[in-house]
Amino acid sequence: MPKRTKAPIDVDGLRGRDLWNYLFGPHHEPALQLSSKNGFKTGSFPTMKGHGHVELLETKEEIVHDFLYLAETDFDVVKIVSFPMQAIYWIGDEVRTHIADVALGHRDGSITFVDVRRFGDIESSPGARERAHIRAEHYREQHGCTYVMHDETKVYPEPLFSNAKEMCDMARPQGRLAAYDSIRTAVLKMPLTMTIHQIMQASPANAMVWRYADEPPEADRILGEINPVYEIVLELAERGDLWIDESRAFALDTMVHFTEFTGVRRGSRFEQTFLRPHERPGEGR
Secondary structure, rough: OEEEEOOOOOOOOOOHHHHHHHHOOOOOOOOOOOOHHHHHOOOHHHHOOOOOOEEEEEEOOOOHHHHHHHHHHOEEEEEEEEOOOOOEEEEEOOEEEOOOOOOEEEEOEEEEEEEEEEEEHHHHHOHHHHHHHHHHHHHHHHOOOOEEOOHHHHHHHHHHHHHHHHHHHHHOOOOOOOOOOHHHHHHHHOOEEHHHHHHHHHOOOOOEEEEEOOOHHHHHOOOOOHHHOOOHHHHHHHHOOOOOOOOOOOOOEEEEEEEEOOOOOOOHHHHHHHHHHHHOOOOOO
16 A cells, blocks of 8 residues: 555645645645555656746556646646645545645636546446546635546546647757757747747757767768757747647748747746735735
8 A cells, every 4th residue: 555644634625825825835845755665667757837946746556647648738837746635525424535646736726636647447346436426526615616526538638638649748858059048048939830840940040960070060960860949949839938839730931929928937937926915925915
């Protein structure tokens, strides 16, 4: 069995700003600790929406990991935590406990608790959907939040899933050459709306080249497997600076648009600017 944290925090009736600060504040600890011995396919997902700059979220199933690609690229989601808290609810005379896979903090200050399960696992577990319905009522009444249980139909629609996964892979803070900064600046100054192909053509640098140290510059060879402009466009889209239609497969004719957040500085409290005044830390009703 997975190991719970030392002592569950009393979260009964916690809601609004207090719940947000508890879940997404710097002192939050997952309510569940996983180990490779408990039978789960444990993994981790790197998120830019945790407590720090980059944080690894623990996942207990591959489908949960894959769902996080969608959450990470959803600009409406500004915070993500795994195993957010232990909730206590009743089914008839029986006391039940529940720890969701993840909690999502949205731009408007609302919170969604999410479990992600395989359809076959749900169908083979008697009463699973009924329990999920009761949990949804508990989270709504006790915490003013939404609870959902997703399966493959939510996680794997194509091309949405492949697009989200590609955006995450491109946007992660891996090694970036100085040229990437100049490309990023150039793209944000372009007269969008444009296609990805038009952006590539207008970019001051649209290819990566290589040569041996003892060769002259004219010996440069193009690295066809790396497309820096394409990577930057997806990175800016994942950040919310640009908008592209993720419901269609990405291609050279994909249209790229500016958003209301283009060029907005991402400070440590960036996500707080989207919350309603009564949801912001330090501001009461």
